[in-house]
Amino acid sequence: ALAADWVVSSYDQHAQRNGDTGAAASEAQAVDLLRQLLHWPEHWTGLCVTGATMANYVGMALARQWYGKQHGRDVAVDGVWGLPPMTVFAGASHSSTSKALSMAGIGHGQLHALPLLPGREALDVAALERALVAHGDVPCTVVASAGTVNTVDFDDLAAIAALKARHPFWLHVDAAFGGIAAASDKYRGLLAGIEAADSVTVDAHKWLNVPYDCALTYTAHLPLQLEVFQNRSAYLPAPLAVEDNYLHLAPENSRRFRALPLWMTLLAYGREGHAELVERNCASAQRLGELLGGDPLFRLVAPVRLNVVCFTLANGDAAALQRLHKALHEDGTAYLSPSVLDGQPMLRAALCNWRTTDADVEQTYAALKRLATAAVHPSP
Ligand SMILES: *Cc1c(COP(=O)(O)O)cnc(C)c1O
Numbered sequence: 001a002l003a004a005d006w007v008v009s010s011y012d013q014h015a016q017r018n019g020d021t022g023a024a025a026s027e028a029q030a031v032d033l034l035r036q037l038l039h040w041p042e043h044w045t046g047l048c049v050t051g052a053t054m055a056n057y058v059g060m061a062l063a064r065q066w067y068g069k070q071h072g073r074d075v076a077v078d079g080v081w082g083l084p085p086m087t088v089f090a091g092a093s094h095s096s097t098s099k100a101l102s103m104a105g106i107g108h109g110q111l112h113a114l115p116l117l118p119g120r121e122a123l124d125v126a127a128l129e130r131a132l133v134a135h136g137d138v139p140c141t142v143v144a145s146a147g148t149v150n151t152v153d154f155d156d157l158a159a160i161a162a163l164k165a166r167h168p169f170w171l172h173v174d175a176a177f178g179g180i181a182a183a184s185d186k187y188r189g190l191l192a193g194i195e196a197a198d199s200v201t202v203d204a205h206k207w208l209n210v211p212y213d214c215a216l217t218y219t220a221h222l223p224l225q226l227e228v229f230q231n232r233s234a235y236l237p238a239p240l241a242v243e244d245n246y247l248h249l250a251p252e253n254s255r256r257f258r259a260l261p262l263w264m265t266l267l268a269y270g271r272e273g274h275a276e277l278v279e280r281n282c283a284s285a286q287r288l289g290e291l292l293g294g295d296p297l298f299r300l301v302a303p304v305r306l307n308v309v310c311f312t313l314a315n316g317d318a319a320a321l322q323r324l325h326k327a328l329h330e331d332g333t334a335y336l337s338p339s340v341l342d343g344q345p346m347l348r349a350a351l352c353n354w355r356t357t358d359a360d361v362e363q364t365y366a367a368l369k370r371l372a373t374a375a376v377h378p379s380p
Contacts, residue, residue, distance in 0.1 A: 091123025
């Protein structure tokens with residue numbers, strides 16, 4: 001992927017029209033290869049954008065266009081003016097969903113966070129159904145998480161998808177890094193039901209280890225995407241086969257050939273390589289979870305579901321936890337992000353690098369133990 005990224009800069013080909021350039025053709029292939037790797041539906045189309053935030057933006061722009069249609073309005077032409085606000089339901093959605101709603105003119109004030117299952121970050125689907133009914137069963141949007149950024153919890157996509165038969169909503173799934181779990185048969189079940197999604201986000205620059213910046217947006221509604229993103233100009237006419245020209249489907253007009261690193265990594269490592277990466281990271285996370293969970297200095301604040309370990313100091317001392325985070329940062333053994341779960345500060349070890357092995361986990365644990373001891377008992 002890194003070598004491909006260098007080629008991309010040297011070659012400097014923009015990725016716009018399939019047929020004109022190898023860049024767009026390779027992008028079409030990469031998008032389809034990833035779809036196959038994750039066992040996602042054949043009828044989905046997709047393209048590369050700069051990150052999951054941008055992919056979420058595309059999803060929200062499509063939801064907005066669909067919502068307008070439900071009211072007899074072509075929002076791409078006439079704007080949202082005068083339409084009733086579109087409600088967006090979600091569980092523990094990523095902050096970028098709010099940002100995407102702001103950018104799309106839907107407004108992050110329309111985002112309603114619904115109750116989560118007890119002790120989980122997964123949406124309570126019964127609460128979602130009650131909310132849909134209470135909302136009067138008018139068209140709206142549901143943003144599902146696969147998975148959440150703190151504890152990598154997955155909304156029950158199959159149960160949410162089943163609600164689509166009875167309630168009118170656009171289903172967007174944010175699978176920024178959790179989506180890659182589907183590369184492993186062991187974890188694929190976490191994403192069961194995703195085939196019912198109307199739009200989907202997945203990052204390539206996270207678990208796929210492609211250099212920044214690269215993510216993908218998929219949809220089952222290519223015509224809506226064309227309505228939203230079609231570029232109208234005399235010198236860049238709409239081609240006959242619109243799906244062959246990213247100019248009319250992507251937020252960007254000029255586009256970096258960012259699909260090449262993705263294409264390269266997919267072909268280089270294939271199904272086996274990506275399953276191995278996912279399973280190795282998850283096994284290492286389990287190992288780190290066992291080490292921290294078995295040590296009286298630490299306490300896990302969530303079960304290790306996938307590749308993330310959330311923990312805090314057993315004594316619950318928030319100031320000591322802060323000292324530990326700072327000391328670890330300065331020590332440089334590992335980078336852990338500070339976060340908050342259920343109002344309590346914690347540290348979050350997210351394992352997604354292709355080079356990470358159990359040896360790194362042992363080293364990280366040893367550093368954590370050494371630095372936590374010092375943080376809990378600071379020298380006067
Ligand atoms: C990281 C992440 C995002 C944002 O991704 P960027 O690629 O940084 O824009 C969105 N959603 C989820 C669930 C994420 O983990």
